Amino acid sequence: MSSPTTTPRRRHVLDLDDWSADELRSLLTIAAQMKDILARPVKQVPTLRGKIVVNMFWEDSTRTRSSFELAAKALSANVLSLGAKDTSVKKGESLVDTVRTVQALGADYIVMRHGQSGAPYLVAQHFRGSVINGGDGRHAHPSQALLDLFTMHERLGELADKKVVIVGDILHSRVARSNLWALTTMGAKVVVCGPPTLIGPAKYWQSTWPKVEISHSLDHAAEGADVLMALRLQHERMEGGLLPSLREYSRRFGLNATRVASANSNVIVMHPGPMNEGVEIMPDVATGPHSVIETQITNGVAMRMALFYYLATGSEQV
Amino acid sequence: MSRIVIKNGCIIDPARKTATVGDLVLENNRVREVIELAMAPDSYGDDVEFIDASGCFVTPGFIDIHTHLREPGFEGKETIATGMDAAVRGGYTTICPMPNTNPALDSAPLIRQQFDIAARHGPIHVLPIGAVTLGREGKVLAPLIELAEAGAHGFSDDGSPVWDAHIMRQALLYSKMTGRPVMNHCEDLSIVRGAPMNEGAVATRLGLSGWPAAGEEVMIARDIALAEETGGRLHICHVSTAGGVELIRAAKARGVRVTAEVTPHHLTMTDRWVLGNMEPWDGKGPYDPSQLAPYDTRTRVSPPLRASEDVAALIAGLRDGTIDAVATDHAPHTHVDKECEYGFAAPGYTGLELALPMVLTLVQTMQIDIVELIARMTIGPAAIIDVLPISLGPDDPATLTIFDPAALWRVTPESLASKGKNTPLMGQEMRGQVMLTMLEGQIVFRREQFGEASRREHGGAVGKLSGVFDEEE
Numbered sequence: 001m002s003s004p005t006t007t008p009r010r011r012h013v014l015d016l017d018d019w020s021a022d023e024l025r026s027l028l029t030i031a032a033q034m035k036d037i038l039a040r041p042v043k044q045v046p047t048l049r050g051k052i053v054v055n056m057f058w059e060d061s062t063r064t065r066s067s068f069e070l071a072a073k074a075l076s077a078n079v080l081s082l083g084a085k086d087t088s089v090k091k092g093e094s095l096v097d098t099v100r101t102v103q104a105l106g107a108d109y110i111v112m113r114h115g116q117s118g119a120p121y122l123v124a125q126h127f128r129g130s131v132i133n134g135g136d137g138r139h140a141h142p143s144q145a146l147l148d149l150f151t152m153h154e155r156l157g158e159l160a161d162k163k164v165v166i167v168g169d170i171l172h173s174r175v176a177r178s179n180l181w182a183l184t185t186m187g188a189k190v191v192v193c194g195p196p197t198l199i200g201p202a203k204y205w206q207s208t209w210p211k212v213e214i215s216h217s218l219d220h221a222a223e224g225a226d227v228l229m230a231l232r233l234q235h236e237r238m239e240g241g242l243l244p245s246l247r248e249y250s251r252r253f254g255l256n257a258t259r260v261a262s263a264n265s266n267v268i269v270m271h272p273g274p275m276n277e278g279v280e281i282m283p284d285v286a287t288g289p290h291s292v293i294e295t296q297i298t299n300g301v302a303m304r305m306a307l308f309y310y311l312a313t314g315s316e317q318v
Numbered sequence: 319m320s321r322i323v324i325k326n327g328c329i330i331d332p333a334r335k336t337a338t339v340g341d342l343v344l345e346n347n348r349v350r351e352v353i354e355l356a357m358a359p360d361s362y363g364d365d366v367e368f369i370d371a372s373g374c375f376v377t378p379g380f381i382d383i384h385t386h387l388r389e390p391g392f393e394g395k396e397t398i399a400t401g402m403d404a405a406v407r408g409g410y411t412t413i414c415p416m417p418n419t420n421p422a423l424d425s426a427p428l429i430r431q432q433f434d435i436a437a438r439h440g441p442i443h444v445l446p447i448g449a450v451t452l453g454r455e456g457k458v459l460a461p462l463i464e465l466a467e468a469g470a471h472g473f474s475d476d477g478s479p480v481w482d483a484h485i486m487r488q489a490l491l492y493s494k495m496t497g498r499p500v501m502n503h504c505e506d507l508s509i510v511r512g513a514p515m516n517e518g519a520v521a522t523r524l525g526l527s528g529w530p531a532a533g534e535e536v537m538i539a540r541d542i543a544l545a546e547e548t549g550g551r552l553h554i555c556h557v558s559t560a561g562g563v564e565l566i567r568a569a570k571a572r573g574v575r576v577t578a579e580v581t582p583h584h585l586t587m588t589d590r591w592v593l594g595n596m597e598p599w600d601g602k603g604p605y606d607p608s609q610l611a612p613y614d615t616r617t618r619v620s621p622p623l624r625a626s627e628d629v630a631a632l633i634a635g636l637r638d639g640t641i642d643a644v645a646t647d648h649a650p651h652t653h654v655d656k657e658c659e660y661g662f663a664a665p666g667y668t669g670l671e672l673a674l675p676m677v678l679t680l681v682q683t684m685q686i687d688i689v690e691l692i693a694r695m696t697i698g699p700a701a702i703i704d705v706l707p708i709s710l711g712p713d714d715p716a717t718l719t720i721f722d723p724a725a726l727w728r729v730t731p732e733s734l735a736s737k738g739k740n741t742p743l744m745g746q747e748m749r750g751q752v753m754l755t756m757l758e759g760q761i762v763f764r765r766e767q768f769g770e771a772s773r774r775e776h777g778g779a780v781g782k783l784s785g786v787f788d789e790e791e
Contacts, residue, residue: 017596096657116659117525118613125611137661139525177525200522207519240511 009314012131013307014120015140016181024149024182026316030306031150031299033318038074038302047309048077054107055081056098057134058114063273063297064134064144068111071304075312077109095119099126109308112136117174130311138172144272145178147303149186151296152227155268160187163264165221167193167253168231168280169242171200175231175272180209189213193221194253197242218253225263228290229270230255230280246279255281260290268292321345322759323362324769326355327371327720332378332693333709342376344716347759351712369769371720374753377692378708379411379442379717381699382670383472383501384555384579384645387413387444389435390428391420396650396737398432399439401670404648404736406763408670409719409752412443413648414703417454418477424449424460426468433469441757445471445703450480450489450500459488466496471703474501476555481507483540490550499553499577499702504537504562505529505621514661516589516622524592524613526660529622531559538562542569545576553702554578556647558621560631567640577702579645580632582676583619583667588626591617591742592660602626604679605746615656615663616742619649622665636694637686643699644691646673650738668738675748678723682749716759720769725751 016024037045053072057065065081072079095114102110108129112120117137124131135141149159156162164183170176170192183190192199193215199205202214215221222228237243260269269281269290277283286293309318324342329352331338340354343362353359362368387401388394396404398415405413415432417423423432429446436444448470452458454477462473473493480486480502489500510533515521517528538554542565545552557563557578566578586604590597594610594617610617617623635641649666656663677695680686700708710718728747731739755763 094654094658114659116661118660121611121613122657122659137525138527174525177523200517200528204517204519204522208523 010311012120012124013142013311014124014131014133016142016145016178016185019181019185021185021187024146024185027146027303027306027310028150028153029316030309030318031146031303034305034309035299035302037305043074044076045074046076047312048072048075051077051108051312052106053077053079053109053111053308054102054105055079055134056102056110056112057081057083058112059135060084061113061135063300064113067297067300068132068134068143068304070301072109072308074301074305075308077308095122096126099123103127103129109311132307132311135174137174138177139174140178141174142178143300143304143307144175145182146307147296147300148179148229148270148272149182150299150303151270151292152268154295154299155292156226156266159183162188162226163191163224164188164227164229165191165193165225166229166231167218167221167255169198169233169237170194170231171198172234172237173231179229180212184209184211191215191221193218195243195249198237218255218259219262222259223262225267227268227270228255228260228263231272232274233276233280250279254279255285257282257284257288260285260288270296272296320367320759321362321365322367322369322716324369324371324376324720327374327376329376329710330689330692331710332689332697333707334711335689337689342710344759347716349710349712349714349716352710369720369754371769373724374720374722375688376710376718376720378696378710379719379755379757380409380674380695381412381703381705381708382410382646382648382673383414383643383699383703384476385413385415385648385670386418386650386666387415388650389419390431394652394737395655398435398444400735400737401648401650402436402440402442402444404668404670404734406442406755407735407752408672409674409721409755410442410670411717411719411755411757411762412445412705413670414445414447414471416447416474416476417449418475422449422454423447423470424452424454424465426461426464429465429468429470441760441762443757445469445705447472447474447476447501449473450475451485454478456481456485459485459492462489462493462496462498466498470498471705472499472501472553474503474555476501476503479503479505479507479537483544486541487544487548490544490548490552494550497551497704499551501553501555502537502541503555504534504541506533506537509533509536514618514622514663514665515592516624518589518625520589520592526592531561531624531628534559534621535561535565538565542566542574542576546572546574549575552576556581556584556621556645557632557635557641558584558624558628560628563631563635563640567635570640577642578635578640579643579699580636580641581645581647582669582673583623584621585629585632585636585644586676586679587623587742588629589623591623604676605743607742609745610742613660614742615658615660616667616740616744618660618663618665619667620665633680633685637690642694642702644673644677644694645699646670648736648738650736651740653739656740667741668734668736671734671736672729672741672743672748674721674752675750678750681723716756718756719752720754721750721752723750725749725753727751
């Protein structure tokens, strides 16, 4: 039963706060092997045969849910996907009640997305199986950060001292937070960029991530960057007085060809999707030679397979 | 004629700023005299009941000007009766229930009902706070004179701020006819926007929206300006920020009629508690927050736990008198109210039975003098609701609390009489415990057989020096 592994086996993936560089590298290794499996004519292995994976998405998400679903199926799991319409929040059923129900149905894994930060921790306290956080509020989106890391690593190799610029609505972004953990652990130099209303005081970030740089000018931040990652701008941000207009945002923080040109010559352009083309990223950049946005999607399935595999076996030996 | 002698305690009389080790002699439900240990007679004669208070403090009964008793409307959380039981076990002989009940306490009959229910249950003082506005909606003033005549000791829409500055100004003006304070819960809703925790490094890490200090301070500043202009009596509920303390300090120096309270949790805990076991405990503060899971909803409270600089400023404010009173903001909730996502959880802690050991940690760490601390739990709040004098001098009513500052006990659901078990301190070891509470000569709470054992050993009297030189623990 015991498999060679350097870290204690995890039961849940709720965040990346306490993941070491070694453990992150293990995931990159597994994901690369999973990617090979996905390139085969028969894209399936029996790792999770007979196991039940329940996707519970209290917030709509086409791509993350599909990605987890395909990943679980490629590992031969039985998959049940529940969307926001199916979960009974509207009926007044509590989160804990729902978890107990899914448990009684025999679930081994819960993959969840929820609008409230911290919700997966509550679920983990009431579920006997494993919980994978597919995004909670503004807090964490570990599988996204891992697939981003995988994609960067594929293109750039070791990330130590690489300059990674994350631009957009940092304050409300779970993608930014999980990337900050993964990237700083791997030694990358991270710059988060956006207007002060979408970041907040620098000291609040630097207290947790001491080396993170805060920038309010993408023109400056993009210079010499190895990675330019744009985040989706939620339209409702304008209503809260956080932004005056999309036009003004796009002019100062949109990822355009000029800004890409000021970065390193082999810079990669990333976006977790779905994109507002013409707002945070220009169409020519999104589909241009530096873009790895489609690769991120492909790598997402491999990385999510790797996460299931890692939880199931505690091993990087596939 | 009944006589009780409370022997060998440290008798604190905050009105006189004295701490006397010796005997407190009670006669006919009043204090007859305080006798220093060296002057204590060998015998008090026959027909005397002794209470051995060796190693304990004897103080006037505590007064809590900010209590949520939830009745009528939310009896699943607490009732007036269970709240009173919790109060006496926490050493409180006067509590002021806040009017955020359903219906809100916005009419004289509802105020009178509070007295009626309390009188049926027990002997401690329950002095309700009336609503400032009808239904606590912040739109139309409640009949403040009628409320005061019915016995309301102050006015508050607590739970919510009096958000409309014009209404607040009218309340401060109109309430002058009653002599009672307007007690505001200072939260600028347009800034705070429902944020469940303090804005800062922890909220940023956890991805929870933050309630910035300014969300409290802009309303304190506004209210001080209104009080200064109108001459009305303003009381700031549960100040939680360093900036808030500074605003109150400056206003008091200018002679503005403003008072303030602080809760035990804002004096002893920080927003780091919301991280739970995400980080190991750094040893700061009296209790270990890493015993909780991250996002434990029992840490949610309004206003939220703040930064360590705020805690330091609150303690300094309590010490120098900028803050007049410790108030529990006892906010009992059911298990269901808390078993949910952090952003949906009901804010507030059960507080009456934990307040004393929590604030005693400030004495243990030499951050405040015990006499000053007791003053903020007795004469400080008494002045705000106008129930002075409070003292343990000759002929004062025998309304008092005896507590053992060294007693160790663990917080469990069973250890609390309140229906509210909602505290982030569940499971923690506390130092300091109320042993006996007396209201006008009647023992309203006695822990086990506290103070009785030594009667046998000394033929009715406690040895003169027992508990003074021979105490190990």
